Amino acid sequence: MTGVLAFAISGASAAMARWTGNIDTAPTDVLTNRPEKVTPTDPSAGEPVNLLLMGSDSREGANVNIGGTADGGARSDTTILLHISGDRKRVEAISIPRDSTVEIPSCVTTTGATTAPQYTKFNAAFAVGASVGGDTASGALCAMQTVEALTGVFLDGFMVIDFQGFQRMIDAVGGVELCIEEEIYAPEANDLHLQPGLQTLGGELALDYARARKGVGDGSDLGRIGRQQQLLASLVRTVLSADTLTNPGKTLSFVDAVTSSMTMDDETARLDNLTGLAYSLRNLSADAVTFLTVPNGPDPANPTANVVWTDEATLLWENIKHDRPIDHDPAAATASPSATDGTSDAPGASASPSAPDGETIDPTASPSTDDVKEAGTEAFTGADTTAVCG
Numbered sequence: 001m002t003g004v005l006a007f008a009i010s011g012a013s014a015a016m017a018r019w020t021g022n023i024d025t026a027p028t029d030v031l032t033n034r035p036e037k038v039t040p041t042d043p044s045a046g047e048p049v050n051l052l053l054m055g056s057d058s059r060e061g062a063n064v065n066i067g068g069t070a071d072g073g074a075r076s077d078t079t080i081l082l083h084i085s086g087d088r089k090r091v092e093a094i095s096i097p098r099d100s101t102v103e104i105p106s107c108v109t110t111t112g113a114t115t116a117p118q119y120t121k122f123n124a125a126f127a128v129g130a131s132v133g134g135d136t137a138s139g140a141l142c143a144m145q146t147v148e149a150l151t152g153v154f155l156d157g158f159m160v161i162d163f164q165g166f167q168r169m170i171d172a173v174g175g176v177e178l179c180i181e182e183e184i185y186a187p188e189a190n191d192l193h194l195q196p197g198l199q200t201l202g203g204e205l206a207l208d209y210a211r212a213r214k215g216v217g218d219g220s221d222l223g224r225i226g227r228q229q230q231l232l233a234s235l236v237r238t239v240l241s242a243d244t245l246t247n248p249g250k251t252l253s254f255v256d257a258v259t260s261s262m263t264m265d266d267e268t269a270r271l272d273n274l275t276g277l278a279y280s281l282r283n284l285s286a287d288a289v290t291f292l293t294v295p296n297g298p299d300p301a302n303p304t305a306n307v308v309w310t311d312e313a314t315l316l317w318e319n320i321k322h323d324r325p326i327d328h329d330p331a332a333a334t335a336s337p338s339a340t341d342g343t344s345d346a347p348g349a350s351a352s353p354s355a356p357d358g359e360t361i362d363p364t365a366s367p368s369t370d371d372v373k374e375a376g377t378e379a380f381t382g383a384d385t386t387a388v389c390g
Helices: 003-020 063-067 124-133 136-151 163-172 203-211 221-240 248-260 271-280 311-321 337-341
Strands: 049-055 078-084 091-095 101-104 118-121 157-161 176-180 184-186 192-194 197-201 262-264 289-293 296-298 307-309
Touching (some): 049 136, 078 136, 091 311, 118 124, 136 157, 136 262, 136 311, 157 163, 163 203, 163 248, 176 221, 192 203, 203 221
Parallel strands (some): 049 157, 091 289
Antiparallel strands (some): 101 118, 176 197, 296 307
């Protein structure tokens, strides 16, 4: 899910270190009257970038050994709209609940075949696209077309990662640290059993944790989204840490893990596009990455199983469409400071006073109740506290 961030922040330099590590070099700075060096060019410089990130439950190849066999075709129960601001100072990762009741339009697949429109759960868009088109890309394309129709936000591309890629990605950085507030036992997630406390999860456990639903919390998809956001926030912090950024082998392994198990649109996948985006995001920090969920409420037609988007979602999409901070209120008499200085204090999320740039998050600390954000319900940054382990 954070593959694009990982490559943008550290992947390009790690790859270059690998490619050039065995070459004998000599300095050229003694020469004068040389032309100015050209830095990588961001193809969308000054413009926002919107990517749709999806987790696939494909059982092809090694994935069957991880997820087991399953009927019913390909599905994507995890979908995140990743918004990168035009000034490259903000990233918003917006989770779209799989059980959102929505209008899915007729979609065009990679073969040119079209799907029938339907009114159903959001995650059916990926499933029907993959079924009609016969490939993962068609599922992603239908999800893209659905999001664009629902939100009015133009998407620049997509990324889909499978079980194997996610598991390898976590292992490549040595696991992720999570605060488990209560005992977890989820028999349907490979008998996942975690004790309360600060835990470092390797790839296999992290994947089970990300997939677990029944037997964890209230058993809802919204609860699972919150846990996934916490896991991804920890991954962002790990990728941005000095231990990872100063270790070319580790960052290269991470990028290899992501790219080897990813389906991506051809424009986003171009090396010059990725390296340009990499350079433009070189100063990004964890407190500039905000995680949130599309505002929603129970679906009146099926309140126990499905959700519908609320009016607050309309404002969210308008802000994303116009590249404004997500807490921007156009009806306010005076624009908020974050709307004028290019930074964003997400609703319910601070600019992370608990973790200034360069400092390490301490999940064992005891912040006040007001400082703890509820992942999945409130917006929070990668430097905010979302769980407390005593």
